[in-house]
Amino acid sequence: MKIATWNINGVKARLDGLVTWLGEASPDVVCLQEIKSIDEAFPREPIEALGYNVATHGQKGFNGVAILSKRPLEDVTPRLSGDEDDVQARFLEAIVPDDHDGIVRVVSAYMPNGNPIGTEKFSYKLAWMERLEAWVDDRLALEEPFVLAGDFNIIPESIDARYPQRWTEDALFQPESRNAYRKLTARGLTEALRTVTDAGDIYTFWDYQAGAWQKNNGIRIDHLLLSPEAADRLAAVGIDKHVRAWEKPSDHVPVWIALS
DNA sequence: ATGGTTGGTAGCCAA
Numbered sequence: 659m660k661i662a663t664w665n666i667n668g669v670k671a672r673l674d675g676l677v678t679w680l681g682e683a684s685p686d687v688v689c690l691q692e693i694k695s696i697d698e699a700f701p702r703e704p705i706e707a708l709g710y711n712v713a714t715h716g717q718k719g720f721n722g723v724a725i726l727s728k729r730p731l732e733d734v735t736p737r738l739s740g741d742e743d744d745v746q747a748r749f750l751e752a753i754v755p756d757d758h759d760g761i762v763r764v765v766s767a768y769m770p771n772g773n774p775i776g777t778e779k780f781s782y783k784l785a786w787m788e789r790l791e792a793w794v795d796d797r798l799a800l801e802e803p804f805v806l807a808g809d810f811n812i813i814p815e816s817i818d819a820r821y822p823q824r825w826t827e828d829a830l831f832q833p834e835s836r837n838a839y840r841k842l843t844a845r846g847l848t849e850a851l852r853t854v855t856d857a858g859d860i861y862t863f864w865d866y867q868a869g870a871w872q873k874n875n876g877i878r879i880d881h882l883l884l885s886p887e888a889a890d891r892l893a894a895v896g897i898d899k900h901v902r903a904w905e906k907p908s909d910h911v912p913v914w915i916a917l918s
Numbered sequence: 919a920t921g922g923t924t925g926g927t928a929g930c931c932a933a
Contacts, residue, residue, distance in 0.1 A: 867922035
């Protein structure tokens with residue numbers, strides 16, 4: 659089964675591209691971030707017409723996540739535990755049937771950007787990642803296959819940026835941010851892309867500004883982290899980079915895995 | 919490179 663993650667930067671502005679990509683990539687499950695829509699305004703019909711079930715956790719204007727699935731979605735749960743006062747729509751969890759009469763737990767997550775550093779936005783980013791660590795500990799104890807997918811807003815290593823020196827003052831490349839990411843893999847989660855290559859120059863985001871796409875000035879911030887039970891079944895990993903060259907693109911591209 | 923571009927909104931904010 660194929661599971662993808664894509665920060666689409668506005669589902670209504672991106673509907674044509676989303677429908678085109680769903681048709682050509684035919685993923686079983688899609689984790690969307692930055693839908694920038696309330697649940698009632700999410701364009702469900704054209705997506706359901708392609709055979710997808712739709713679960714959304716949106717808010718007005720910004721943030722917002724969704725999960726699309728050709729298979730039934732069960733136990734759909736919004737919000738990351740650990741802060742009842744956090745109203746930002748950044749986390750949606752669901753269970754999907756696998757190919758073997760079992761299940762895969764899937765999360766669509768949109769981690770805080772955290773800029774500028776030294777502000778409450780950066781401390782919110784770090785606090786959010788701590789809450790995510792607690793969630794991972796809880797779910798690892800279930801010994802299930804799970805896929806934590808999304809826009810992590812973290813550049814894990816220098817090779818994950820075309821020009822790492824330009825990111826040294828950015829929240830996405832701070833040591834605290836990278837350490838928070840490393841803590842997840844240290845808990846036993848497998849970063850899908852790094853099971854197939856240790857190469858650099860592989861990106862998932864190119865800024866709209868200053869011709870970043872044309873210059874290949876990208877960063878790799880969209881990741882799929884797998885529990886041991888999911889990692890055992892990892893069969894393929896891909897990045898649909900060509901989508902970035904389409905008309906009216908998102909600044910991110912889809913990243914996907916196949917599980918046997 | 920201290921600018922630049924986009925989406926949602928109608929506040930310029932968030933990225």
